[in-house]
Amino acid sequence: MVSKLQPKTENCFVSLYVNNKRCLVMYNREYLAFEPELTTTKTLLANNNDRVTIKLSDMMAVWICSCRIRRHKQRSHRSSIPLSCNCIENELKLQTQSSLSSSSITTSSTMVTKNRHESMINPSKKQPPFMVRIYYTIYDLPSRNKNGGFRLELLTLSTHDDDQHRQRQSSSSSASASMTIQSISSNNNNNDDDDDDIAIHRETQLLTEIAYSIRTKLESFDRPKRLLLFINPYGGNKKGIQIFENKIKPILNISCIRSNVIITEHANQAKEILLAETTDLNDYDGIICIGGDGMFGEVLNGVLIRTQRENQINYGNIDAMLKKPALKLGIVPAGSTDAVVYATCGHKDPIHSIISIVLGRTINIDVGAVHNRDEEQLIRYTASFMGYGFFGDTIRESERIRWMGTKRYDWAGVKKFLKHRLYSGEIKICLEPNDGSPKDYNPCGINCSTCQQAGIKSRETLSADDSPACISIRGRFLAINSAIVSGRCHMSKYGMSPMAHVGNGCADLILVSKCSRFQYLRYLFSVAFHTKSPFEFDFIDSYRVREFEFNPIVEPTHKRKGYMFEKSIDCDFFDTFEECDYGYESAINDEINIDRVSKNSYKSNIQRQKQSNRKKRCILSSSVWNCDGEIVNDPAIHVKIHCQLIELYAPGFDVGRLLANGNIRQ
Numbered sequence: 001m002v003s004k005l006q007p008k009t010e011n012c013f014v015s016l017y018v019n020n021k022r023c024l025v026m027y028n029r030e031y032l033a034f035e036p037e038l039t040t041t042k043t044l045l046a047n048n049n050d051r052v053t054i055k056l057s058d059m060m061a062v063w064i065c066s067c068r069i070r071r072h073k074q075r076s077h078r079s080s081i082p083l084s085c086n087c088i089e090n091e092l093k094l095q096t097q098s099s100l101s102s103s104s105i106t107t108s109s110t111m112v113t114k115n116r117h118e119s120m121i122n123p124s125k126k127q128p129p130f131m132v133r134i135y136y137t138i139y140d141l142p143s144r145n146k147n148g149g150f151r152l153e154l155l156t157l158s159t160h161d162d163d164q165h166r167q168r169q170s171s172s173s174s175a176s177a178s179m180t181i182q183s184i185s186s187n188n189n190n191n192d193d194d195d196d197d198i199a200i201h202r203e204t205q206l207l208t209e210i211a212y213s214i215r216t217k218l219e220s221f222d223r224p225k226r227l228l229l230f231i232n233p234y235g236g237n238k239k240g241i242q243i244f245e246n247k248i249k250p251i252l253n254i255s256c257i258r259s260n261v262i263i264t265e266h267a268n269q270a271k272e273i274l275l276a277e278t279t280d281l282n283d284y285d286g287i288i289c290i291g292g293d294g295m296f297g298e299v300l301n302g303v304l305i306r307t308q309r310e311n312q313i314n315y316g317n318i319d320a321m322l323k324k325p326a327l328k329l330g331i332v333p334a335g336s337t338d339a340v341v342y343a344t345c346g347h348k349d350p351i352h353s354i355i356s357i358v359l360g361r362t363i364n365i366d367v368g369a370v371h372n373r374d375e376e377q378l379i380r381y382t383a384s385f386m387g388y389g390f391f392g393d394t395i396r397e398s399e400r401i402r403w404m405g406t407k408r409y410d411w412a413g414v415k416k417f418l419k420h421r422l423y424s425g426e427i428k429i430c431l432e433p434n435d436g437s438p439k440d441y442n443p444c445g446i447n448c449s450t451c452q453q454a455g456i457k458s459r460e461t462l463s464a465d466d467s468p469a470c471i472s473i474r475g476r477f478l479a480i481n482s483a484i485v486s487g488r489c490h491m492s493k494y495g496m497s498p499m500a501h502v503g504n505g506c507a508d509l510i511l512v513s514k515c516s517r518f519q520y521l522r523y524l525f526s527v528a529f530h531t532k533s534p535f536e537f538d539f540i541d542s543y544r545v546r547e548f549e550f551n552p553i554v555e556p557t558h559k560r561k562g563y564m565f566e567k568s569i570d571c572d573f574f575d576t577f578e579e580c581d582y583g584y585e586s587a588i589n590d591e592i593n594i595d596r597v598s599k600n601s602y603k604s605n606i607q608r609q610k611q612s613n614r615k616k617r618c619i620l621s622s623s624v625w626n627c628d629g630e631i632v633n634d635p636a637i638h639v640k641i642h643c644q645l646i647e648l649y650a651p652g653f654d655v656g657r658l659l660a661n662g663n664i665r666q
């Protein structure tokens, strides 16, 4: 019987004892090896004589294995032989929930015990075959006692089909298993070295009891039990469904997480479903999207708006205190840019993301509320990047050529780079000295102290010292970029603002003013390859802001509503507003002087210039905002950052790994 079972606290290493001997641990070797604590584990695994210990909190699930062991005379012999085992059997039920979507699948898993040589599970003939095969790799060590003690070191379990398994085996033996079980057998009570060994337990009941105990402990952790999943089948390389079937579903099943899967049929469907009153979200612990930043934006907006409505909060008002949703969100990357995943996980790997979800690892991230400047209306919520000018024009162009796939961004970017268009505008920002600057060397990573302090502060009342200073900047800009997260992605080594924090309650605002094409190219290179710090150029200004407002400067006779300049000078943004043109003298020299001029003289001034200079007329038009890869047509906006408004399933950015890739320039 189980004499001592000690999965102590969440932070302790797993030490399970049967008759005072450790007997069984299980974890995801391939992917958890990315975690810093387990880097050494990977090394240990290479050495047959070493033991592997892992944190209980790193365990995804417990499976039961009972084994017949074949002894090998040869020392340190390795073989791959199938053994009888107990395994998880999955039940898949097809449920059509017309209220949600026509393609809604519910999966559930139950643990059963069966003795088989190899277990293949094909839950339903109607479903595409989902197989779980179990493979064992045995490291047979020399027996150390007369009674023929033996030790079973490693059992590898693969959730892939035969071909995939063989491919993985041949490509890299260390990466052959997606799951690893260590089971130590052989007992030699007379041998002092054998402290960690145990007697082999063939009795299923005993192992069931052990597994049950571990599972009970794991269930007490704050991990999701039921998830709502949205898949965008058209995001990125259109591999959303494939990623779900091949990588996500098996891990959800292993971890006994029930999921409701909705494959979207059109843009905005996820948001509509989340906002529909008929959709009951109470059953879920979290909402996961399989897609890119745009798809995550849909889910984010749906969940946030729903939460505010349920709590009768007037979210149209920019100053409203927003309520944090109870539901946690998660992203499995299947888009083109996936900037939020890069910033919160460190890389773009669907399996790594789903493991964070399964283990219930979360971080709190900031959200920007984008409001219409004139009408006090919410336009949308954003969690990563906003860009006006160059990036606004690029996204507008790229949407027209979506058929080009992910290459569309490169093509549109080159086109807009050659145009090299300047846009006039006035930006009003709030600066708080304690927030620091985007230029400060302070990378945001796992357990980031800056974000932790900001989280505590945002819950407390702000003191008088915290009241921000507000300034106004007018000029002509090639681009105005706002980064809530660093913006790191496959196109940019460290992102637009490498030191941006995911939860400091601020956005990094980067203003690119007038410069030559060559200079701008150098700047874009520095963002993409980090050849030098992107903030070193004299035409770049950067600010860390909690709030900002932008008004384009366009001709007052412009037909479209809300873009007339006289509205923007009648500003009510902050009472304590200081006007400031610093750093922009050269840029505003040929700018129309609009300060405190009468409406008529301003009009005639503009018209004079319009007739005399065609180029200037171009300057006086406006761009659009690129908001998380989506177009916001209204250029006059007000953005407020809400500190840590969302709890996201993610492990946090491993700064150590980032620094190992090369220095981030200050």
Ligand SMILES: Nc1ncnc2c1ncn2[C@@H]1O[C@H](COP(=O)(O)OP(=O)(O)OP(=O)(O)O)[C@@H](O)[C@H]1O
Residues within 6 Å of the ligand: 231, 232, 233, 234, 235, 236, 237, 263, 264, 265, 266, 267, 268, 290, 291, 292, 293, 294, 295, 296, 298, 334, 335, 336, 337, 338, 339, 628, 629, 630
């Ligand atoms: N079934 C669908 N058909 C067409 N569009 C969809 C569908 N489902 C979602 N969308 C929309 O597709 C847009 C882009 O999706 P997504 O963000 O997943 O991919 P992406 O744009 O390639 O990646 P990224 O945003 O990371 O660059 C989203 O704005 C979303 O609203």
